[in-house]
Amino acid sequence: xxxxxxxxxxxxxxxxxYFLLPLLATFIFSMQMRRDRLTFDAYLSVFADERFQSxxxxxxxxxxxxxxVGIIIVLPAAYFVRLRLQWLRPVMEFITLLPLIVPxxxxxxxxxxxFNSSSILPLTNSTFxxxxxxxxxxxxxxxxxMYRAIDTGLRTIDVQTLTEAATILGADPIRTMVQVIFPNIxxxxxxxxxxxxxxxxxxxxxASLLNxxxxxxxxxxxxxxxxxxxSALAIISFALTWGxxxxxxxxxxxxPRTARQA
Amino acid sequence: MAEDFLRIDKLVKTFGGNxxxxxxDLSFRRGEFVTLLGPSGxxxxxxxxxxxxxxxxxxxxxxxxxxxxxxxxxxxxxxxMVFQAYAxxxxxxxxxxxxxxxxxxxxxxxxxxxxxxxxxxxxGLAGYGKRFPFELSGGQQxxxxxxxxxxxxxxxxxxxEPLSALDAKIRVSLxxxxxxxxxxxxxxxxxxxxxxxxxxxISDRIVVLNAGNIEQVGQPFEIYNKPAxxxxxxxxxxxxxxxxxxxxxxxxxxxxxxxxxxxxxxxASAVRGEAVALTMxxxxxxxxxxxxxxxxxVAEVAFLGSVIRLKVDLGGNLVNLDTFNDxxxxxxxxxxxxxxxxxxxxxxxxxx
Numbered sequence: 001x002x003x004x005x006x007x008x009x010x011x012x013x014x015x016x017x018y019f020l021l022p023l024l025a026t027f028i029f030s031m032q033m034r035r036d037r038l039t040f041d042a043y044l045s046v047f048a049d050e051r052f053q054s055x056x057x058x059x060x061x062x063x064x065x066x067x068x069v070g071i072i073i074v075l076p077a078a079y080f081v082r083l084r085l086q087w088l089r090p091v092m093e094f095i096t097l098l099p100l101i102v103p104x105x106x107x108x109x110x111x112x113x114x115f116n117s118s119s120i121l122p123l124t125n126s127t128f129x130x131x132x133x134x135x136x137x138x139x140x141x142x143x144x145x146m147y148r149a150i151d152t153g154l155r156t157i158d159v160q161t162l163t164e165a166a167t168i169l170g171a172d173p174i175r176t177m178v179q180v181i182f183p184n185i186x187x188x189x190x191x192x193x194x195x196x197x198x199x200x201x202x203x204x205x206x207a208s209l210l211n212x213x214x215x216x217x218x219x220x221x222x223x224x225x226x227x228x229x230x231s232a233l234a235i236i237s238f239a240l241t242w243g244x245x246x247x248x249x250x251x252x253x254x255x256p257r258t259a260r261q262a
Numbered sequence: 263m264a265e266d267f268l269r270i271d272k273l274v275k276t277f278g279g280n281x282x283x284x285x286x287d288l289s290f291r292r293g294e295f296v297t298l299l300g301p302s303g304x305x306x307x308x309x310x311x312x313x314x315x316x317x318x319x320x321x322x323x324x325x326x327x328x329x330x331x332x333x334x335x336x337x338x339x340x341x342x343m344v345f346q347a348y349a350x351x352x353x354x355x356x357x358x359x360x361x362x363x364x365x366x367x368x369x370x371x372x373x374x375x376x377x378x379x380x381x382x383x384x385x386g387l388a389g390y391g392k393r394f395p396f397e398l399s400g401g402q403q404x405x406x407x408x409x410x411x412x413x414x415x416x417x418x419x420x421x422x423e424p425l426s427a428l429d430a431k432i433r434v435s436l437x438x439x440x441x442x443x444x445x446x447x448x449x450x451x452x453x454x455x456x457x458x459x460x461x462x463x464i465s466d467r468i469v470v471l472n473a474g475n476i477e478q479v480g481q482p483f484e485i486y487n488k489p490a491x492x493x494x495x496x497x498x499x500x501x502x503x504x505x506x507x508x509x510x511x512x513x514x515x516x517x518x519x520x521x522x523x524x525x526x527x528x529x530a531s532a533v534r535g536e537a538v539a540l541t542m543x544x545x546x547x548x549x550x551x552x553x554x555x556x557x558x559x560v561a562e563v564a565f566l567g568s569v570i571r572l573k574v575d576l577g578g579n580l581v582n583l584d585t586f587n588d589x590x591x592x593x594x595x596x597x598x599x600x601x602x603x604x605x606x607x608x609x610x611x612x613x614x
Contacts, residue, residue: 169363
């Protein structure tokens with residue numbers, strides 16, 4: 001028994017070391033900007049960089065819009081598939097998995113080919129058009145996570161009976177979705193939102209090829225030209241992602257408890 | 263008929279190639295409590311869901327107060343409904359659940375709050391407005407669901423097996439409460455259940471359904487005592503069967519073993535020598551003197567409290583006999599020879 005426990009801990013320790021050691025090394029390296037002691041100078045340098053602030057804000061805004069558009073598209077789709085079109089579920093599963101199979105580079109080339117300056121809808125002609133395009137691209141990249149998060153949320157409630165109960169009380173489909181379904185899967189929607197955020201903040205390919213000042217592009221740029229700052233940036237983005245995951249966990253505790261389902 | 267509140271005409275529903283409701287005609291009077299009773303798969307829930315608007319009839323008409331509502335969306339029908347799974351909105355407290363329909367109807371806040379209080383009082387849960395559904399027991403949740411359905415003053419109330427998920431004791435007290443509230447409000451109510459005892463105890467009229475067809479419509483007393491078909495007789499209540507042979511069709515006499523008995527219910531089509539099944543309720547069989555007397559042996563004694571149920575072997579026919587408990591006479595012991603009496607007028611003759 002004790003031996004088994006011991007080996008379990010050994011395996012756990014090895015796994016943890018595999019993940020944590022590079023992180024720790026990066027962290028220590030990021031603090032060695034001054035030769036004689038450990039300082040947070042690299043972090044100060046990153047935060048002081050005007051480009052850090054502007055690219056981070058840009059990516060943050062992209063993430064917010066991608067989350068909103070993603071919810072508007074995925075929530076009704078997943079809801080109606082669960083409610084009335086159960087047979088469509090395998091098709092939905094397949095479509096929402098496509099962004100994991102098709103590399104982003106293909107996606108962005110498709111975008112450029114379809115919406116370039118000589119196309120019917122020349123979105124790449126203007127900055128705003130390109131921003132729209134990049135948000136749409138992010139929605140697509142986040143689709144597998146957003147759909148699964150929302151679908152899992154819908155599975156935990158009795159969608160059909162709740163919908164019927166709201167309908168017979170006079171609610172139309174939109175009211176039912178907004179006031180009854182959405183609040184009960186709010187936590188699931190939030191985890192979808194944070195996953196989208198995590199993807200968008202670090203995304204490089206789309207932003208780079210569409211030539212937009214996103215955080216991912218900035219990170220790559222800094223990585224190519226500086227020594228200590230990229231490590232600091234890596235630690236910062238880790239902290240952000242973990243923070244987002246922590247928030248999901250925290251919100252999960254406040255999830256509305258659903259009624260016993262017969 | 264002008265007095266009909268809800269009418270169903272030649273209602274048919276097929277799913278794929280499978281017909282679930284096969285041309286049902288029904289009419290409900292205003293303020294009536296009607297139960298759709300039948301085994302699972304008989305089409306009772308489908309009929310209810312078509313009245314609610316959740317299923318579209320394959321053919322046929324549904325009308326309320328003379329107006330055709332067959333194609334009306336469920337949220338336009340002004341119907342209250344209670345579901346087996348309660349279906350309270352988990353994100354809203356009890357008060358908000360009850361106020362949901364009122365809000366949609368556009369009732370001002372002050373009036374809404376007064377109505378919620380009134381409904382909470384009606385269901386005996388005054389002061390529970392701020393609680394959340396998960397803090398309530400099943401019976402309390404179902405009462406809230408009832409209040410929520412009744413709050414917007416719907417034209418009628420549909421109850422889809424609302425008691426099935428509850429414990430036996432709560433089931434009985436809640437069904438009494440439902441009936442009391444229904445009487446008080448005078449609301450036309452359609453109740454779906456597979457539990458015959460529930461149906462008999464609560465309804466003004468019962469519609470017995472089997473395989474998508476109506477077997478019988480009638481008051482509980484009629485359904486139980488004068489079942490129209492073999493299905494109704496066996497589905498509702500317990501039934502004894504005695505095998506007999508027609509002795510004289512004209513005189514309506516049969517032989518049961520060696521006893522000759524006159525059975526008024528014997529159909530005119532019976533022929534001499536034909537085997538017939540005589541049926542009767544357990545309470546129609548007694549240990550007292552009646553016009554048909556049969557010799558038998560007590561095969562089983564079950565003391566149920568106020569009622570004693572005996573199984574008596576009448577020459578190969580095992581018959582249930584219900585008698586009230588009498589403090590002065592203990593029930594006959596197992597194996598005792600007894601004489602069993604049956605009133606000929608209580609005997610039904612059912613077709614095969």
